[in-house]
Amino acid sequence: MSAPETPQGAGTDGTAAPAPGGTRALPLWTGLGLVLVLALAALTRWLESAVPAAAEGTALAGFAEAxxxxxxxxxxxxxANAVLSAAGLRGRLSGAFRTEFxxxxxxxxxxxxxLFDVVLSAAGPALLQALLLVTAVFLFTWWIGGRLGLDDRLRALLASAVSICGVSAAIAATGAVQAKREQLAYTASLVILFAVPSIFLLPWLVGLLGLxxxxxxxxxxGNIDTTxxxxxxxxxxxxxxxQIASIVKTTQNVLMGVVAVALTAYFAYRVAPDGTRARPGARALWDRFPKFVLGFLAASVIATAWASAFGEAGxxxxxxxxxxRDWFxxxxxxxxxxxxxVGSLREAGWRxxxxxxxxxxxxLLVGLALAALLFRGFTV
Known part of the structure; x- marks a missing residue:
């Protein structure tokens, strides 16, 4: 899903470090960080219209519009990250960088x-794709991680992250398998390292493939790891x-709780086969279930009812x-x-x-095949 929130008082490389005097970062710094986020958002909004206007009539007009x-x-x-890191301020302001929220x-x-009719029409192929893709990618990642001799707990984090929804899945898996904090940091950094270029690479490939x-x-x-x-x-x-990407990713996110509970059971029985550990139950599944999925569905139902009741007036x-939505x-x-x-990647090694x-x-390959097959002829 999204990158983990850096704790207040984190150092410029993302590692924990106390604020001056040994105390946590003051709320004032978090407030300043929030002002920075809002300022960057406003600048983004301005660039969205100013750049195409400035490029109009030039050779770059098509690119700027796209x-x-x-x-x-x-x-x-x-x-801003580079500037703040160089100035030693990123850790102080990081309490406001609330990607997940x-x-x-x-x-x-x-x-x-x-509208909810779109959700319902896409739910069938989205669920089938999620089940097939998550299962195939998780098992492949688990297998290749074993072939390269990775620790089982790190394997679980990597497999969960790449098959489901990135850092959120890795966080859920961390609690399930009792992984080390350093292993979560490795996984989180890899998720972001691969997700950022994918943001631009996949739309380009979509055009080449004619999807x-x-x-x-x-x-x-189904493929990019963070929501x-x-x-x-x-x-x-x-x-x-x-719309379809969000529905597919949301459907995939639902499986995060299932995988987390399955990992909890596997590691509990594997580590303590004599039954000394508490067995996972329905409450564990609910605790790990991504609750915002319910909010997404509720908002869709409310909007559909609103549009039906008020029509153009609504x-x-x-x-x-x-x-x-756009501002958030x-x-x-x-x-x-x-x-x-990139700090936490330095110790991870190549494996x-x-x-x-x-x-x-x-x-990417399995997801492309499933998307092309299951959503062929589907219209939004």
Whole structure:
């Protein structure tokens, strides 16, 4: 899903470090960080209209028109990240870089722009794709990680991240298998390292392959590991692709709880076969279930009822929800750039990177085949 939130007082490389005097970062710094995120979001909005206007009539007009707000937001976030890191301020402000909060709120609001009949019509192929893709990619990643001699707990984190929804799945798996904090940091950094270029690579490949909007959205939603990056890449392709990508990724996210509980059971029985550990139950599944999925569905039902009851007169309300959605998504995209850190990759070595790269390639190929088959002829 999204990148982990850096704790207040984190160092410029993302590692924990106390603020001056040995205390945690003050709320003032978090407030300043929030002002920065909002300023970058406003600048993104301005660039979205100013760049195409400036390029009008030039050879770059087509390119400028095609660049959507996720591109500006992420690039501005990365630029601000570099400046803040150089000044030693990124750790102080990091309490405001709430990628997970922004993206989940944005996705709930996204539900208000996806009428429920679209959700229902896409649910069947989305669920089938999610089940097949998650199973195939998880097992492949687990297998190749074993072949390269990775620790079982790191294998579980990598397999969960690349097959389901990135860092959120890795976090759920960390609790399930009692992985080390360093292993989660490795996995989180790999997720972001591979997700950021995918945001731009997959829309380009969609054009080369001639996929329709539904196939493009299904491929993007089933392959990019973070929910924020899925939304960014889908938005680059178009509104239809964004809707299907979000539905597919949301469907995939539902499986996170199932996988987490399965891992809990596997490691509990494997580590303590005599039954000394508590066995996972229905409460564990609910605790790990991504609750924002319910918000997405509720918003879609409410918007559908609103549109049915008020017709054209209700459109301003739906437009307001869409504008709020865009602001939260832009804040999430800028936070992706602000949170990105290569520091935790330095100690990982080549084997986790090799496993993640191989699994990503496998995911792309299998996901493309499933999206092309299951969403052939599907219209948004």
């Amino acid at each position: 660049v959507e707000y996720p591109v500006y937001a992420i690039l501005l976030g990365l630029l 922004f993206i989940k709120t944005g996705l709930v609001l996204l539900g208000s722009t996806v 329709n909007d539904a196939q493009a959205g299904a491929w993007i939603g 924020a990056a899925v939304a960014a890449s889908g938005a680059i392709v178009g509104e239809g692709a964004l 459109q301003p309300g739906l437009d307001t929800a869409k504008a709020l 998504l832009i804040a999430a995209f800028t936070s992706i750039g602000l949170e990105f850190s 986790p990177v090799g496993v993640f790269a191989a699994a990503t390639a496998f995911n």
